[in-house]
Amino acid sequence: MKGLTHFVMGITIATCFPLAVKGAVTESSLILLLGGIFGILPDTLDFRLAKYLEKHDYDIDPDPHNIDPTMIARRMAEAIDEAWHTGRKVQIQFHTIKMSADLWRQYKIMIDQDNKRIVCKIGPLVTTGKSPLPETEPPEDKAHGEWPFKANVLHTYDKWTYVDIFSGPDFAFVPEGDHIRIDFIPFHRKWTHSLTVPFLFMPIGFLLYGWNEMGYTASLIILFSYWGHVLLDQTGMMGSNLLPPFTKKRTKGLGLARSNDAIGNFFTNYMCGAIALWNINYFSPHQVLGSDFVRWFGITGYWPAYFVGLANLFVYYVIPVLVPLYIISKLYMKYHQPEEGEEGLPETATKEERAALEMIKSMEGYEST
Amino acid sequence: MIHYYLVLLLFALLGVVISAVLALIPGLHVYNVIGFAFLAYLAFFPWLDDLMFAMLLVGMLTGFALLFTITTVYLSAPDDSTMFMVMPGQKYLLQGRGHESVLLTGIGSLVGIFFLVVVLTMLQHQIRVIREVTQDHWFWIIGAVIVYILMSEFPKDFGRSKTTLGKLRDAWKTLAAGYLTFLLSSILGMIIFYKTTMPIDRTFQSLMPPLVGMFAVPNLLINIISDMEIPKQHVCKSVDVTPEEVFRGGGSGCLGGIFGAFMPAVTAGVAGLISGHATAQKGDKPFIISMGASRMVYYVGAVMLFFLPGLHLRRGAIGIFINLFFVPETAEQYYLLAAAVAVSGAVAFILLLLISRSIVKILDRVSFQKMSIAVLFVIILIVFAMGGPMAVLTMSVGAAIGTIPIVFHSRRSNCLAVILVPIFLNMAGIGPQIAAWMGLM
Numbered sequence: 001m002k003g004l005t006h007f008v009m010g011i012t013i014a015t016c017f018p019l020a021v022k023g024a025v026t027e028s029s030l031i032l033l034l035g036g037i038f039g040i041l042p043d044t045l046d047f048r049l050a051k052y053l054e055k056h057d058y059d060i061d062p063d064p065h066n067i068d069p070t071m072i073a074r075r076m077a078e079a080i081d082e083a084w085h086t087g088r089k090v091q092i093q094f095h096t097i098k099m100s101a102d103l104w105r106q107y108k109i110m111i112d113q114d115n116k117r118i119v120c121k122i123g124p125l126v127t128t129g130k131s132p133l134p135e136t137e138p139p140e141d142k143a144h145g146e147w148p149f150k151a152n153v154l155h156t157y158d159k160w161t162y163v164d165i166f167s168g169p170d171f172a173f174v175p176e177g178d179h180i181r182i183d184f185i186p187f188h189r190k191w192t193h194s195l196t197v198p199f200l201f202m203p204i205g206f207l208l209y210g211w212n213e214m215g216y217t218a219s220l221i222i223l224f225s226y227w228g229h230v231l232l233d234q235t236g237m238m239g240s241n242l243l244p245p246f247t248k249k250r251t252k253g254l255g256l257a258r259s260n261d262a263i264g265n266f267f268t269n270y271m272c273g274a275i276a277l278w279n280i281n282y283f284s285p286h287q288v289l290g291s292d293f294v295r296w297f298g299i300t301g302y303w304p305a306y307f308v309g310l311a312n313l314f315v316y317y318v319i320p321v322l323v324p325l326y327i328i329s330k331l332y333m334k335y336h337q338p339e340e341g342e343e344g345l346p347e348t349a350t351k352e353e354r355a356a357l358e359m360i361k362s363m364e365g366y367e368s369t
Numbered sequence: 370m371i372h373y374y375l376v377l378l379l380f381a382l383l384g385v386v387i388s389a390v391l392a393l394i395p396g397l398h399v400y401n402v403i404g405f406a407f408l409a410y411l412a413f414f415p416w417l418d419d420l421m422f423a424m425l426l427v428g429m430l431t432g433f434a435l436l437f438t439i440t441t442v443y444l445s446a447p448d449d450s451t452m453f454m455v456m457p458g459q460k461y462l463l464q465g466r467g468h469e470s471v472l473l474t475g476i477g478s479l480v481g482i483f484f485l486v487v488v489l490t491m492l493q494h495q496i497r498v499i500r501e502v503t504q505d506h507w508f509w510i511i512g513a514v515i516v517y518i519l520m521s522e523f524p525k526d527f528g529r530s531k532t533t534l535g536k537l538r539d540a541w542k543t544l545a546a547g548y549l550t551f552l553l554s555s556i557l558g559m560i561i562f563y564k565t566t567m568p569i570d571r572t573f574q575s576l577m578p579p580l581v582g583m584f585a586v587p588n589l590l591i592n593i594i595s596d597m598e599i600p601k602q603h604v605c606k607s608v609d610v611t612p613e614e615v616f617r618g619g620g621s622g623c624l625g626g627i628f629g630a631f632m633p634a635v636t637a638g639v640a641g642l643i644s645g646h647a648t649a650q651k652g653d654k655p656f657i658i659s660m661g662a663s664r665m666v667y668y669v670g671a672v673m674l675f676f677l678p679g680l681h682l683r684r685g686a687i688g689i690f691i692n693l694f695f696v697p698e699t700a701e702q703y704y705l706l707a708a709a710v711a712v713s714g715a716v717a718f719i720l721l722l723l724i725s726r727s728i729v730k731i732l733d734r735v736s737f738q739k740m741s742i743a744v745l746f747v748i749i750l751i752v753f754a755m756g757g758p759m760a761v762l763t764m765s766v767g768a769a770i771g772t773i774p775i776v777f778h779s780r781r782s783n784c785l786a787v788i789l790v791p792i793f794l795n796m797a798g799i800g801p802q803i804a805a806w807m808g809l810m
Contacts, residue, residue: 002646002647002649003517003520003521003646004517004521004643004646004647005646005647007513007516007517007520007521008647011513024505024506024509025505025506028508028797028798030509030512030797032509032513033509033512033513033516036513036516036517037516037520040517040520040521041520044520044521044523047523047524048523048524048540048541048544049537051540052533052536052537052540053533055533059529059531061529095529102460127460131652131653166525167524167525259649260649260651261649262617262648262649262650264649265647265648265649266647266648266649269647269648277499277502277503280502280503280506281502284502284505288498288501288502289498289502317495332613336613
């Protein structure tokens with residue numbers, strides 16, 4: 001999901017703690033912000049730190065004025081075979097080709113595991129918004145290159161990887177049994193996106209608020225908002241390494257939504273907003289929305305009244321908004337076939353290529369504006 | 370009674386016509402004009418019906434929200450609410466599609482008007498409840514916006530350095546520039562809030578010099594230095610945009626705009642950015658549409674929230690100014706306002722198309738560099754007229770800060786700390802202590 005969605009979810013989790021909400025109202029406490037901070041922290045750590053700690057054995061940095069697709073394919077094939085022959089992990093970084101302040105030369109790489117070859121195609125010039133400029137593709141003989149490799153590979157992501165704007169992707173080739181496992185952007189969703197790491201951050205809560213109930217609440221906010229991020233990311237295409245140091249590999253995601261999926265992000269944000277609103281109403285010293293109606297059903301307990309009120313909010317304000325929107329969007333997608341050339345790809349792009357672009361976007365998982 | 374209503378609508382339309390002239394002057398914000406209009410009203414037209422004058426201001430505001438697009442797209446002189454539009458707007462201009470960019474923004478504004486007149490009116494009860502529930506929490510919500518701005522920017526360029534430290538240094542260059550911008554903007558904001566640089570009778574214009582300096586001047590300087598020439602502009606008769614793009618851009622802009630109109634300190638630009646992230650917006654066209662919608666809902670939504678029966682939320686200078694001479698009391702006045710916004714918006718949209726076509730003809734004849742110099746000169750003149758040499762100095766400081774993100778490719782939204790930080794600190798109750806610590810009190 002988008003960074004903001006994780007941020008909002010973190011704050012929503014923080015509002016589930018009555019003491020934090022009361023503290024915000026009565027003491028102008030900023031404790032709820034901890035939810036937002038630790039909700040977005042895993043991506044912040046990945047894209048501001050972990051990414052730059054990676055060591056690459058191969059750096060592919062094509063000459064903007066003389067791009068050689070065969071060289072790109074050959075270097076990648078060599079990297080795979082090096083991992084195969086030496087039995088050690090090999091990492092490769094593909095750099096983007098910046099042509100001017102807002103123009104980039106796009107190229108794409110395919111790992112053809114059936115035919116054991118790497119294919120590289122040089123694409124058009126694209127803007128930073130990934131819109132291709134017409135008639136900027138190089139001639140076919142200069143646009144295509146390929147190189148064979150010997151290893152057996154296991155590549156579980158889309159065939160094509162696009163390299164176009166800002167920083168390019170990297171791969172890790174990891175020897176595993178009788179094959180080489182290919183990890184796409186290997187720095188992402190490793191230790192930072194785990195359920196174990198936030199335990200290390202929990203003492204921050206006590207440091208900020210002391211060894212008392214408030215400190216305990218702050219620590220739990222840190223833990224749960226971080227977990228919220230990790231669990232929400234499991235709905236995507238790529239999971240994460242959930243329990244390091246006990247586990248080493250990233251899991252596969254559930255594939256329910258992609259990080260740049262408008263519906264998924266909007267639904268999550270809307271639901272979080274509704275829950276946060278209910279929480280800050282219910283846990284505030286002065287409730288605006290009463291829950292007297294709950295007592296009509298004989299429910300008098302604090303938490304039962306909370307949950308019945310929350311359910312009521314869903315019945316009146318969440319389901320009537322999200323269900324029709326979901327149906328409309330599904331119908332729209334069913335009857336609206338995207339025209340060729342949309343989504344910032346050349347008009348010749350296939351559906352598979354589009355899926356690959358979506359994949360890259362989902363892997364990046366952050367905003368660049 | 371019907372005659373009275375018609376006169377009210379005529380006043381709103383008069384406001385649109387006035388804004389059509391004033392919105393073309395770069396650097397001049399509608400709130401500056403409204404401030405002086407209010408002084409003129411007290412001095413020369415005290416006999417005028419209060420609601421009529423309020424409608425005049427609403428017409429000006431609606432017109433300005435639409436027509437300021439012209440100076441943003443063609444003259445690269447944005448304000449805090451249109452700062453994000455400069456990049457795609459200028460890109461379109463350099464492709465000879467400036468008019469198309471203006472049209473897309475106009476479409477976004479129309480979506481915004483529809484949202485205000487229809488959707489907001491239908492959600493009156495819910496908005497009142499949300500206000501009551503959240504009003505004790507606004508300070509930390511502003512804090513959350515600040516934290517999000519600071520934490521969500523990621524390095525944009527991957528350096529070629531071979532060492533880890535070298536890579537980190539390359540990556541953190543843009544982030545460090547962003548944090549520096551945020552820090553300097555915050556300090557400038559505190560100074561302006563606690564020691565205004567404007568003459569005592571014009572303190573309501575305090576924010577104008579730094580905002581003009583941060584958002585309008587840097588673009589103009591870049592235009593002048595780079596000696597950029599723009600190609601012949603194509604005046605399109607229709608615009609290539611799908612209903613989905615209009616829905617996504619407009620919806621996102623309306624969400625952002627109403628968030629900005631509802632929350633103190635959060636302006637249209639940053640609210641639009643946040644809502645764009647919330648709805649996973651992508652592509653230039655939905656982005657431009659969303660900025661048009663966000664700006665319209667932000668400015669005009671502030672007045673409508675003020676007129677909303679049982680709410681009377683005062684946001685932005687417009688609510689404060691109107692509240693000085695008029696207190697809305699009835700639902701009838703709210704519906705009159707909604708009608709005035711709808712009619713003003715429709716007329717302003719037509720004016721937008723006509724003015725854009727005329728500007729394109731002028732652009733074809735005048736050098737863009739010379740025009741940027743002239744615009745910069747006009748801006749300095751206006752700021753000087755508003756607040757004298759101190760205001761020009763404040764604008765220069767703002768310009769220096771606003772140039773950092775352009776040079777280092779960091780986010781311009783960091784500049785908005787000039788408003789966000791002082792208001793957040795004050796609402797959290799620690800503003801005066803920090804001002805005292807800074808030697809401002």
